Amino acid sequence: MVTKSHAIFHIPYDGCGTKSEVNNGTVDYSNTVRASTSDNFISRAKSPQLHFTCRMNQSMTVDIMHIFSESNSLETDETQYGRFNVKLSFYESPSFSSPVNTFPYFVDLNQDLYIQATLYSPDPNLMLFIDTCVTSPDSHDFTTVKYDLIKRGCVKDNTYTAYYSSNKKIVQFQFKAFQFFNGYSTVYLQCKMVVCKVYDYSSRCYQGCVTRNKRETTSDQENEILVGPVKLK
Incomplete structure (x- = not known):
């Protein structure tokens, strides 16, 4: 969902493209969001890519929100920590x-x-x-x-x-x-x-x-x- 000020992504743990793996005491869920910069068949502009990782530990969960603006690089990694x-x-x-x-x-x-x-x-x-x-x-x-x-x-x-x-x-x-x-x-x-x-x-x-x-x-x-x-x- 896109508003005037935010782009909100709903990424299920078992959704399409979500990968999970155990790393150094955490269970990591990761996915990539790619944005299209043109409605045409071709484009010579780079498409933004956001790499999200939710790193789970202990006994609670947290939501992830990432703000993407023109000053950001076109490829961005975001990691958040949570608890089961x-x-x-x-x-x-x-x-x-x-x-x-x-x-x-x-x-x-x-x-x-x-x-x-x-x-x-x-x-x-x-x-x-x-x-x-x-x-x-x-x-x-x-x-x-x-x-x-x-x-x-x-x-x-x-x-x-x-x-x-x-x-x-x-x-x-x-x-x-x-x-x-x-x-x-x-x-x-x-x-x-x-x-x-x-x-x-x-x-x-x-x-x-x-x-x-x-x-x-x-x-x-x-x-x-x-x-x-x-x-x-």
Whole structure:
């Protein structure tokens, strides 16, 4: 769409000409817009070309706007950074039909807790993986007092159960409610999620449980998400 002052481009992630690739810890979406400078069959003037790249990381997305004027060169590159939109939610049952919207979430000791992580992206070639989930009584400190549910893809809690989802952008699991010692009645959950290409079998999403010594730098997107608190009744 062209207005008096702007040219607005709508470029879908999976649209015609859009290319996606994983580069140094980001998923890059790129496309090129070419403008015609003449309505005739031939032209001796250069046609402007705009190269757009949307570089996605972490858990939000941003829009791209580029202003092109006569003072610009005829070939222009524009790169914007964004975050993948990933949401982590408690649910009331294993059907995952009713999310918990009121916090603190009051539960009984040993009650089953159901969690779903969802990646919101129009790109059909992405998938979501849970690398690490850790709990703490302090939402600002997950190192001093903590308890691991999953660590680098390895299950650490014996009540943890993963659910199968045919949607690669959804991860579901459950564990039983517990309490920390020393009078703590509140539990926060922080999970590190990884976004990968669906058919990239060398990516972190297909490695499963790995040790610290085996894990190397990855080109996939890691996102830390906090949910809670959960309080015992």
